Amino acid sequence: MFFAQWAHPRENATLIALGSPHRAQARVARPHALTAAHIVDAGAVMQGVAIGANVSRPGRLRTRRWDLSALSRARRPINVLMRTSLVSSLASPRIIDDYLGLVDPAWSVHDVRARVVSLKRETSDATSLYLRPNENWRGFRAGQFVKLCATIAGVRHTRCFSLSSAPEDRGHLRFTIKAVPGGRVSGWVGAGARVGDVVELSQAMGQFVLPDPLPPKLLFISGGSGITPVLSMIRHLEAIAYEGSVACLHYARREVVCGHELVLLAHQYPALRLAVVLTGNSGENGNRRLRLSPAQLDAFAPEWADCDAFVCGPSGLIAAATSIWQKGGATDRLRVEHFAPVATSIAHGSAGAAGRLVFAKSRLETAGRGGVSLLDQAEAAGLRPSSGCRMGICRTCTCRKISGTVRNQRTGEVSSQDNELIQLCVNSPLSDVTLDL
């Protein structure tokens, strides 16, 4: 395999390029041939490699004596019967899934439920979750994400995650999830999830997918765990033996999520050119100059303006890419996917302005007022949501909050997760709020 050592003149100390694992291994094997900075960086990438080896946590992988999901083929005709109106009349007012779940929690005729079949530690804070979905899963396109709903300490939490496996990977879906400090679901994947647990999935969604037909040149730019949809796309391209040019420029702080797999892919798949930039921890001096720049792009992929580009990562990376492509011209060839929570500004709960208040179903928008109940504000906007006691007792006004942060004036509890149920009569907005009203 041909590999051109590439380094930008000013940044060669920390910008490394891996064209083949031989080269990467060579660096470790012959450290005397490299500068000290290279060794550190190659070592850091290889650290990802070492951790990425199949390390199943002890005690986690257990075989089930009778694996009910193996019966899923036999279930299809049963499911056809279970979907009939006779069965739904018999189950009324419950749905038949409520009873099927007694036999197997992953059995449903309506929802996609999936069983955790394996867990693999990728880096010190990233874990791959391997799931086997039930018969209702309709497949996905490389680069898409799903809403994953896990029951953690009894409470259901829903988050979006990109698939990191390719559609061609048979038998399981893989999500590679980096633990966010304080993150409920990502923390659970890293520490609480067990083989055999059942989660609920949405069907695959998202437009961050490869164009059809495939263009001749593809460029992927990713940051941190933003590598996951990119990995899915590259694995897919390899599986279909795509022969165009595939360039992947990845930014990571110290550890590379799925580093081992990236190196192997670069080895097996001649069309792929890979570079990993280690920026160090944020706040360290000098990492600013390692961020995505036109100079880096010119050095790594001079043809970048002719490529169909995909950028996935934190908002800083996306902003940088967007501005480069705007200056360079071809924004229609740039596709982006945000991979970090969009910051919400929290004003404090006193009276006063608190962002926009959007009533999604009614297609209505007003200026939100802090310290005033959402029910009063909805009514002031001319809506008539059902309500009762107006004191937080009867829950007649419970409504789904699509996004935003609100505070319960009765309990002081702050709700900032998307899709939480809130009582309109006792909650007031702290930020932009969108209600399912």
Add this chain to the structure above:
Amino acid sequence: METSNKPERISEEQIEAFGEEIDAIRERILSRLGDSDARYIRRVVSAQRFAELGGRALLFAGLFPPAWAGGVGLLALSKILENMEIGHNVMHGQYDWLNDPALHGGQYEWDIVCPGDQWRHSHNYMHHTFTNIVGKDRDAGYGFLRVAEEQPWNPGHLLQPLSALGLMLVFEWGVALHDLELEKVLSGDKSPRRALSDAKPIARKAARQMLKDYVLFPALAGPLAPFVFAGNASANVLRNVWAFLIIFCGHFPEGVHMYSVDEVGRETRAEWYLRQVRGSANIEGAGWLHILSGNLSHQIEHHLFPDLPACRYADVAPEVQAVCRKYGVEYTTGPHGLEPSPRSRVALRNERFAGEVFSDAVDRSDERRSP
């Protein structure tokens, strides 16, 4: 209005201090909510579903009398658990914090002819906000039983011992028709047209329930259809009787106060707490009694904290009782009052003269005003 059971006066400051202590108990429950509550309700749900499946399966073997009896018992148990410990509590929004659509108060539909939406209005809002306010809280006699001396008497109440028995047997229909306010249609206070539009969702829900219990399951049993039909009917009646007894013992025993609309004009949260304690009575008993009554045996705690998981009521009952004792608020509790208490005697014996004395004192005109 002077009545014999008028609560003793406590000062406004004391009422507010009482309210703060009750709020503190509420905070303590909230801070402890977690995995154990989630496991509890999901265990009850599984138990109820297994009981239902087992009951229906046994009824299919109904030719064999013990199987039929067992089937009726299990199905009745399942319906009681579903209506009381699951349905009633889930529909209060007690488990909304689990974020589970299957246990979400606003969407839950229960296994009874009364539609969930209607129940959420008549029970969660009307009954829990206006507890024991004669003329507002329709749980006080369901619009036709006279359970309090404060309710006006009419000669129709002479048949009350019979109508109470009747209501007990078909209680689910009483609950379903509860919100139609048929007596107001008869008195001309509500237009028949509005009653008809209110009746539509009830008819739809009732049709689904009837179809399941009295057509489809018997039909599936083929020649054993009569056994399944009779078994389902018996289970529904057993559930009706049990629910009636629990509900009528929770608000109308001796020591429980009824209020008039005038008395509770603009009350504070603490005053509302006070009215909840004074308007409710607990039932003492074994653990199974609490579960099968949906923890309505802790009626006082339920009325103070209707939106907190009912499995917590038993834990905090001693604290609530201690706070009540401290402020001299009567906390009514006792063994299950299946024997007629003075209050149920009002319903059964038609204490006609008491009724006449108080009939003018209760301002019923207010109930037509929208809240």
